[in-house]
Amino acid sequence: MTFYSVLEVTPTNDTWVADYIEPANRLVAQYGGKYLARTSSHERVEGEGGAPALRIIIEWPLRQAAIDFMNDEEYAPHLKARTAGSVSHHFLIEGKDDLAS
Template identity: 65%
Template structure:
């Protein structure tokens, strides 16, 4: 079953971004993920303000793939840099409809 990572990221510094992107791209692919959206073009249409500079959506083949990416030792320094240089929220969502 597919899983999705949904992130809201607002950089407080852009120093981490040039090193982060090539490594994250490589490791996402290594773990079977693919980016569905990485954009600053988004609009909130409901609820209280949840501002974020970037919205990112990734698709994973399994939950394990998503967690293996997050726990990959090659990703750790880049994750640390991203979390230190941004306000980030990351949700891993199972691709199913519990309300069907």
């Protein structure tokens, strides 16, 4: 079953960004993930709330691939830097329709 990581990221400083991109790209690919969107071009069309600087969507072949990526020892210092240098929200969403008849 396909899963999607949906992230909202607003950097509070950008000192971590340059060192984050290459390892994140490589490790996402290593775990079978594929970036569908990494963009500051987004708009709210319904509801209220904050406006994150970036929205990121990653497609994963399995839930475990996303979990393994997040728990990878090589990723750990980059995750720590990102969470320390940003306001981040990460949702893992199963690619299914619970409301389909």
